Amino acid sequence: MSDVSVFNKLGGAPAVDAAVDIFYRKVLSDDRISHFFDSTDMEEQHNKQKAFLTMAFGGPNNYNGKDMREAHKHMQLTDTHFGAVAEALVSTLEELNVPKEDIDSVVEIALSVKDDVLNV
Numbered sequence: 061m062s063d064v065s066v067f068n069k070l071g072g073a074p075a076v077d078a079a080v081d082i083f084y085r086k087v088l089s090d091d092r093i094s095h096f097f098d099s100t101d102m103e104e105q106h107n108k109q110k111a112f113l114t115m116a117f118g119g120p121n122n123y124n125g126k127d128m129r130e131a132h133k134h135m136q137l138t139d140t141h142f143g144a145v146a147e148a149l150v151s152t153l154e155e156l157n158v159p160k161e162d163i164d165s166v167v168e169i170a171l172s173v174k175d176d177v178l179n180v
């Protein structure tokens with residue numbers, strides 16, 4: 061990653077807020093994955109994702125949720141599920157006109173937790 065974090069490049073906390081909101085709308089309208097969130101408190105989840113993405117984008121570290129392996133352990137997630145979430149993330153960033161190289165950095169960060177999320 062360059063000297064300027066993806067977090068700053070995206071526009072800091074307000075941009076992450078906007079990204080998470082759009083991202084979740086996409087996830088919840090995707091039949092491949094929406095059912096995983098049937099009993100999730102989405103407000104709470106938004107806040108966790110904001111904190112997590114802030115950290116993942118290289119911003120101030122205030123994420124203190126469960127680790128990724130622990131959080132997703134009971135869901136038996138597959139490549140398809142992970143791919144659907146990654147697609148939602150990429151199309152969110154495209155919608156926000158984030159440059160391709162920055163989207164690539166974010167995808168790289170997402171892929172770095174893939175094995176933990178899938179518990180492999």
Ligand code: HEM
Pocket residue numbers: 093096097099100101105108109112124125126127131132135137141142143145170171173174177
């Ligand atoms: C880059 C990939 C992913 C990241 C960064 C991520 C991040 C997170 C975070 C931060 C939490 C909250 C953990 C906590 O409770 O403290 C969480 C929970 C959760 N994630 Fe993910 N996740 C990813 C992939 C996925 C995938 C592929 C699915 C399913 C399609 C998924 C479904 C869920 C669900 C259902 C919860 C629990 C919500 C609840 O508490 O009800 N996640 N995830």
